[in-house]
Amino acid sequence: MKQAGSNNKTFSLKSRLKRLKRDSNRWSVFTLAIVLFLALPIIFIGVELFSGPGETWSHIVKYLLPDYIWNSLYLVFFCSIIVLLLGVSSAWFVSRFDFPFRKQMEWLLILPLAIPSYIVGYAYAGMFDYGGSLELMLRAMNMDFVRIDIMNRAGLAFVLSISLFPYVYVSARAFFLNQANNLLEASKMLGVGERKTFFKLMLPLARPAIVAGLVLVLMEVLNDYGAAKYYGVNTFTTGIFRSWFSLEEPETAVYLSALLVVIIFALILFEKWQVRKIKFTTSKASSTQIQRRNPKKSLKALIFSIVFLPILLGFILPVGQLIYWATLTASTVFDMNFILISLQSFGIAITSALITVFFALLLIYFSKWSSLRFIKNIARIGVLGYAIPGAVIAIGIMIPTLALDKWLIEVLANFGIDSGLIINGTLIALFYAYAVRFLAVAYNPIDSTTLKIDDSIPDSSKVLGVGNFKTFFKIEFPLIKTGVFSAVILVFIDVMKELPLTLILKPYHIETLAVKAYEYASDEMVMEASIPSLFIIFTAMIPVIFLNKLLIKK
Amino acid sequence: MKKILIGVFALGLLSACGGANDENTQKQDTQKEQVVNVYTHRHYEPDQQIFKMFEEQTGIKVKVINASADELIQKMKMEGKQSPADVLITVDAGRLGRAKEQGLLQSIESEILEKTIPAYLQDGDNQWFSLTKRARIIAYALDRVKPEELSTYEDLVSEKWKGKILIRSSSNIYNQSLMASIIANDGEEASMDWAKGIVANMARTPKGSDRDQVKAVVAGEGDIAIVNSYYIGKMLNSPDAEEVEAAKKIGLFFPNQEGRGTHINVSGAGVAKYAPNKENAIRFIEFLISEEAQKIFTNANYEYPVLESVEPVQDIKAWGDFKEDDLELTKLGENNKKAVLIFDEAGWK
Numbered sequence: 001m002k003q004a005g006s007n008n009k010t011f012s013l014k015s016r017l018k019r020l021k022r023d024s025n026r027w028s029v030f031t032l033a034i035v036l037f038l039a040l041p042i043i044f045i046g047v048e049l050f051s052g053p054g055e056t057w058s059h060i061v062k063y064l065l066p067d068y069i070w071n072s073l074y075l076v077f078f079c080s081i082i083v084l085l086l087g088v089s090s091a092w093f094v095s096r097f098d099f100p101f102r103k104q105m106e107w108l109l110i111l112p113l114a115i116p117s118y119i120v121g122y123a124y125a126g127m128f129d130y131g132g133s134l135e136l137m138l139r140a141m142n143m144d145f146v147r148i149d150i151m152n153r154a155g156l157a158f159v160l161s162i163s164l165f166p167y168v169y170v171s172a173r174a175f176f177l178n179q180a181n182n183l184l185e186a187s188k189m190l191g192v193g194e195r196k197t198f199f200k201l202m203l204p205l206a207r208p209a210i211v212a213g214l215v216l217v218l219m220e221v222l223n224d225y226g227a228a229k230y231y232g233v234n235t236f237t238t239g240i241f242r243s244w245f246s247l248e249e250p251e252t253a254v255y256l257s258a259l260l261v262v263i264i265f266a267l268i269l270f271e272k273w274q275v276r277k278i279k280f281t282t283s284k285a286s287s288t289q290i291q292r293r294n295p296k297k298s299l300k301a302l303i304f305s306i307v308f309l310p311i312l313l314g315f316i317l318p319v320g321q322l323i324y325w326a327t328l329t330a331s332t333v334f335d336m337n338f339i340l341i342s343l344q345s346f347g348i349a350i351t352s353a354l355i356t357v358f359f360a361l362l363l364i365y366f367s368k369w370s371s372l373r374f375i376k377n378i379a380r381i382g383v384l385g386y387a388i389p390g391a392v393i394a395i396g397i398m399i400p401t402l403a404l405d406k407w408l409i410e411v412l413a414n415f416g417i418d419s420g421l422i423i424n425g426t427l428i429a430l431f432y433a434y435a436v437r438f439l440a441v442a443y444n445p446i447d448s449t450t451l452k453i454d455d456s457i458p459d460s461s462k463v464l465g466v467g468n469f470k471t472f473f474k475i476e477f478p479l480i481k482t483g484v485f486s487a488v489i490l491v492f493i494d495v496m497k498e499l500p501l502t503l504i505l506k507p508y509h510i511e512t513l514a515v516k517a518y519e520y521a522s523d524e525m526v527m528e529a530s531i532p533s534l535f536i537i538f539t540a541m542i543p544v545i546f547l548n549k550l551l552i553k554k
Numbered sequence: 555m556k557k558i559l560i561g562v563f564a565l566g567l568l569s570a571c572g573g574a575n576d577e578n579t580q581k582q583d584t585q586k587e588q589v590v591n592v593y594t595h596r597h598y599e600p601d602q603q604i605f606k607m608f609e610e611q612t613g614i615k616v617k618v619i620n621a622s623a624d625e626l627i628q629k630m631k632m633e634g635k636q637s638p639a640d641v642l643i644t645v646d647a648g649r650l651g652r653a654k655e656q657g658l659l660q661s662i663e664s665e666i667l668e669k670t671i672p673a674y675l676q677d678g679d680n681q682w683f684s685l686t687k688r689a690r691i692i693a694y695a696l697d698r699v700k701p702e703e704l705s706t707y708e709d710l711v712s713e714k715w716k717g718k719i720l721i722r723s724s725s726n727i728y729n730q731s732l733m734a735s736i737i738a739n740d741g742e743e744a745s746m747d748w749a750k751g752i753v754a755n756m757a758r759t760p761k762g763s764d765r766d767q768v769k770a771v772v773a774g775e776g777d778i779a780i781v782n783s784y785y786i787g788k789m790l791n792s793p794d795a796e797e798v799e800a801a802k803k804i805g806l807f808f809p810n811q812e813g814r815g816t817h818i819n820v821s822g823a824g825v826a827k828y829a830p831n832k833e834n835a836i837r838f839i840e841f842l843i844s845e846e847a848q849k850i851f852t853n854a855n856y857e858y859p860v861l862e863s864v865e866p867v868q869d870i871k872a873w874g875d876f877k878e879d880d881l882e883l884t885k886l887g888e889n890n891k892k893a894v895l896i897f898d899e900a901g902w903k
Contacts, residue, residue, distance in 0.1 A: 056895070063898040125762070130773035131796025147773065151761050232723060232761025234903060242725055245624040246894040248652065328793040391625055398632045406636065421636050504625055508591070508617040519597040519620060524763040524785065527794060528599075 027468075028370035031379055034363055038382045041396030041436050042261065045388065049258040054249035064239055072222060072236040075157050079221045080214060082161035086310040087168025088210060092198065093307050095176035098292045099300045105307050106173075107548040110489065112314030113166040114540035115322075116497040116514065118226025119533045120163040122526045123318040124150050125230070126325070133324055156231045160221050162314035167220075168213035169310075170490060171445045174482040175209040176202070178449075181291065194293075208275050208451050212444035215268060216490075219387040219440065222260065226499075226521075236260060237389050250395070257392045264387040268380060319537065325530035333520075333531045338513075341532075342539050345496055345512045348427075350543065352434040353442075353491040357484060359435055360442035364450060365476075369468050383440035390437060390500035397433045397505065398424065425507055433501045438494050442487040449483030450476075485547045493540050513539065588614040590834040593630065594643035595623040596821055600854035604847045612841075614834050623649035630658045630826060639826040640835035643685070646727045648734065650682040650822050651887025659824040662832075666840045671860050674880045675820060682824035684883070685842050686857035689783040689876065690732050690817045692807040693768050698777050704807045707736065707817070710778075711751025719752060720767040720779040723760040724897035728782055731819045733896065734889035738881055739814055742892065749900035760903050765789060765797070772800040779804075782819075787856025787869045808876040815877035819886070821857075 036043075053060075093099075094106050112120075127134050128150045135145045149155070183205065187197040228235050236256070244253030295303065367379040385393055405421045412418075423429050453476065461471045477484070497514050506515070516532035594601070597620050605616040619626070623644040630637050630653070642659065644650050653659050659681040667676070667683050675684035692704055703714070710719060722729065737745045757776030767779035768789060789801035808816040823842060825835045841847055848859040852867045865871065 059895060059898065063901075125766075129766075130769045131794070131800060136796070229723070229725070230762060232759055232903065238725070242894070245622070246725055246730065246890075248891055250628060325794075332793070394625070395628065395632070398629070402632055402634075402636075406634075409636065421633070421638065424633070425638065500621075500625070503619075503621040504629055506619075508619065515620065520599075522597050522622075524765050524788075525599075527792075 025370060027366045027368075028372050028375050031363065031366040031370055031375050034359065034366065035379055035382050038359060038363075038436055038439055039384070040400050041393055041433075042381065042384050042388070044399045045254055045392065045396045046258050046261060048251065048254040049262070051251070051255075053255040054243070054247075054252040056243065056247045056249055057252060057255075060239065060243060060247075060252065064234070064242065068234050068236050068239045071153060071233055074153055075160065075221050075233075075235065076218055078154070078157040079161045079164070079217060082157065083165040083168050083214065083217050084210070086161070086165040087213060088172050088203075088206075090165075090307045090310055091169045091172035091176055092202070093303050095173055096293060097300075097303055098294045099303050099307075101304070102307075105311060107544050108311045108315060109169050109307070110166045110493075110544050110548070111537065111541065112163050112310070112318075113490070113493050114496065114537045114544070115163060115315075115318055115533065116226070116499070116517070116536070117160055117163040117220070117224060118230065118521070119322070119517065119529065120314075120318045121156070121159045121227035121230055122521065122529070123321040124155070124159055126321050126526065127317070133321060151231045153231075153233050156228060156233045159227055159231075160224060161217075162310065163318075164217045164220055165310060165314065167216040167490070168210060170486045171209045171213035171448055171483075172206055174445060174449055174486050175206045178479075178482050184291070209445075209448040211271055211275075212448040215271070216386065216441060216444055219264060222264070223387060223389045225389060225391075240389055240392060244391075254392060254395065257388050261384050261387055265381070265384055268383070269377065272377075272380075319534070322530040322534050322537075325527040326534055329528045329531065333528050337511075338516075338531070338535055341511045341513055341516060342535050344510060345514070345536070346539050346542070348430070348510070348512065349492045349495040349539075352431050352438070352495045353488045355431055356435045356438050356491045357442045357446070357487045360439060360446055360487065361484070363439075363443065364447055365468075365472060368450070383443050385436045386438065386440035390498065391504065393437055394433065394501050394504040397429065397436060397501075401429050401432070424505070427507060427510070430502070430505050430507070430510075433505050434491075434495050434498065437498070437501060438491045441490045441494055445486045445490065446480060446483040449480045453479050481550075485550055489544055489547050492543050496536050496540050588612075588831070588834060589617055590614055590831050590838045591617045591619070591638045591640045592643065592838070593619050593621070593626040593639045593641065593826075595621070595626065595645050595649070596643050598855050600850050603854070604842065604850050607846065608838060608841045612834075612837060614837070616838070627653050627656065627658060631656060635828050637826060637828050638830060640829040640831045641823055641838055642826055643821065643823045645819075645821045646731055646886070647682075647684070647820055647822060647883035648727070648731060648887035648890040650677070650824055651884055652890075653824065654679070654681045655887075658827050660827045660829070660832075662825050662836055664836050664840060667836075667843065670843055672862075674882055675822075675860055677824070677884065682822050683839060683843070684820035684822040684860050685839075686821050686848075686851045686855075687818045687860060687878070688728075688820070688857055689808065689878070690728060690780060690819065691783050691786075692778050692809055693771060693781050693786060693804045694778045694807055695771050695774075696803055696805050699805070701805060701807055704778070704809065706810045706813065707732070707780075708740070708748060708810075710780075711748055711755060715755045715778065717755065717757050718777040719755045720757050720770050720776040721752065721760060721781075722762060722764060722767060724894065724902040728764075728819055729780075730890055730893045730897075731886045732780070732817050733893035734886040735817045735879060735881055737889045737892055737896070738885040739879075742896070745893075746896050746900060749896050749902055753900050753902050768804060769797075769800050772803045783858070783870070783873070784856040787867070790869050791856075806873045808873075810879065811877050814881070815879040818858075818878050820860075820883060 090109055094102055126132050128148050130147070138145045183201060184197065187201055223237050225237050225241060228238060240253045240256045243249050243256060363379045363382060367375045401423045405423050408422055458471050458476055461475055499514050499518055502512055502515055503518070513532045513536045517529045517536065520529035605618065608614065609616055626642060627649065630639050630642065642653055654677065661680045663680070668680065671683050676682070694701070694704065724730065733745065733749065736748055764781040764785040767781050768786065770776060771779045786801055786806060789797045792798055810816055823839045825832060825839070829835050843861055845861060845864055848861040848864040851857050852859045852864065852870065856867060856870055858866055858870065
């Protein structure tokens, strides 16, 4: 029996190999090449899992890890709840109902993302602080001030949630806007109530989109360093930096990052497996936009306040605090250079957003055109860069780029050229780094919109002899447009506020607003950091408003 | 719509390529133009003023990469012989010691540096030199604490300070240096007891910045805070009137005056091992301890100058002279890791 079983196995392995050979096409090869290119830094970090941690490992496990893991789980749990509540409800209401200021709120809901979360942390601390703006206001009204301590674990969960919920909002809305209409019609015809339609129909269908956003939120929560450090909450990432900076063991830091990557990869695969089990295909992406309902006045007021709340907490209050600080420091901090730096930041951010989205599209479609199913899972390795703290990714990026540089130097030396570093310290390395780091931010929203396209449309087009690329541009791109535009916005904003990679890899002559803000904030000059932060927000508003218009326009 | 999209793309590419072109022209220029590449952890506004002065006086262009010292050290290590770094500046002696240990710095000959900087503030092998000093002092609530009640860092573990001490996280380098100095002075065992005693007396779990500790004292969360001197100077000159008020409500105490003196930490600079512009690097560091640069360090950033001929700014002078712990600064680097291990074991978050 046993013998037969193992024979059977070898047979199936053989047949599998045969199938692999038969099914693999050039798209599989292209996908693998792109994954290799983008995941190289992550692979270098992943390899550290096998070389093991440094000698303080047992010390870390004994004194630090339990606390760090517990805090990280706490943040993951509560941030998930808050961002789901805020993100999904606001996405649903702005897509489904008409109410005052809906159009403005549609893009205002994206903007909390434009403020670096450590700045949001500082702003809230500044409000509730001794001599903070809340106390000043209450004092002006002759009221007593009860100090609320926000600098703790719960406060951190709040701060991270209100600055990150737009990830969920953006991807959920992309689904509701373009995919939901005919389902809603059907549900209405069958006489199903509004509430039931939402919970029984829309929510389960939107799940891949919502989870795609949630995964981005959690990756950022897990790798946040600035806000957690300031609020005195030690997380897994604190552990990474403690072992690197304080315990002087970069290898342990990289080891911990690799562990984090493995955990997150497992989570992503688990979710994909769950979704596949349900395997629903909506008949097709609707070509008609969702019909908005015009509710009663009282309901309008209620909806307005529900949607306004996240804007108030995530944008108006922190920006108000920043503006207050800016008025105090403008005379010493502001100069015309900020306009120039804003332009530079804008150029870098939009270029890297387009590059990153381009790579994401290549990965998604090449792996789709490849008929091997596991290629798709391999493609997902590329998105893990988002879970790793930027400073650690920088190491992963410098390993291959420096190796290439050193090789180039030797080759060029043969021709008598003394070249110096060609890739490191130039924009090429920086764009590469951003693509590696933010691939997930582009990949997830696009991937979740492609999931809902009925494969029969492009398939029939191909049967008719139309090529992959033509099919893509003529048929698929118009259908996934919302996802692509959302991706461009999100990557743009992320690059605008990106810090560690920019600091370590930027060319000398490049200044970005985020670097400016950091120069002040890192030296406890939080008030002075407000002006560059406000510039980040205003610069980010331009593409947000512009692309949002394209999103809504038919 | 396509047109708009193309427009956006073109704009982005243009501005990026503008940068790239810059790069090319700059590379050509470096052949003729004199530069010094500075990797620095000092992110202070006044520093840029000093760099500008150096450029004007010498014609040598200062190119700066800002990041934390650990990241910069890692970067230099990976770049190896190709590293463009000429000068490494950190805000603690420990990191400079670490850079030296890893072979990232080189010994230099500079009579100016060796003679003007006191011996305990420079590396024995001339690999790094201090630029400024800061004292880790005790800020106390004027209305609740009499200075007579304070004496030494060691005394802070006594029963009377239970629930009264404010101090930031142990991941902060200034705390690590303080602990390293206590290890050097009192030994490891006593240091462990000290760390445990401080943790037991803390008013709250460590969080926030040095300024936040001072504000918490004024808000009544605790009575005393262990902070760096220059932050008090900055608060006294803050654009926020509330911060100025807060700083006026606290007194400054220099601990251990009867004994070894108050713990100081420094910011310092060294020349990189593979510095492509070594001569410029030395000139640059020499300029940083010139009278005019030292004046800016103290006037605008409220640090203590290393140059004895420069007087500290009025706000600092008002606190009076004090005795410094003249422990060899290299000890701080050597004991840094031990300090962190002790912090962890004592439960100092």
